[in-house]
Amino acid sequence: MLLPLLLVVALVAVAVAGYWLKRPAEAIVVSCPDPLAGCAFIHRGAPASVRFLNQPVALEAFDLSVTAANARKVIAEFQMVSMDMGFNRYDLHPGKPGEFTARIT
Secondary structure, three states: OHHHHHHHHHHHHHHHHHHHHOOOOOOOOOOOOOOOOOEEEEEOOEEEEEEEOOOOOOOOOEEEEEEEOOOOOEEEOOOEOOEOOOOOOEEEEEOOOOEEEEEEO
């Protein structure tokens, strides 16, 4: 009886540790009230922007675009007030120089 409980606790501990260890050291929080119109922010002293390319619908994929001239890698996470979004980290893929996109659910 004790062995299954210890196994569950160990698996949860590994999952939590993995999540926190993979968090980017220099994460930037971008509050974006109208993501379809896009939102501007500053990344390492340079202008950047984020926008949804289509209206997100619950449990359906949508496209995200980030423009950041001096970025090498872009990772996005989503949070909503009073809503647990679970693990939702997305690696955006580079396209044209300084542009990153991803299809997100």
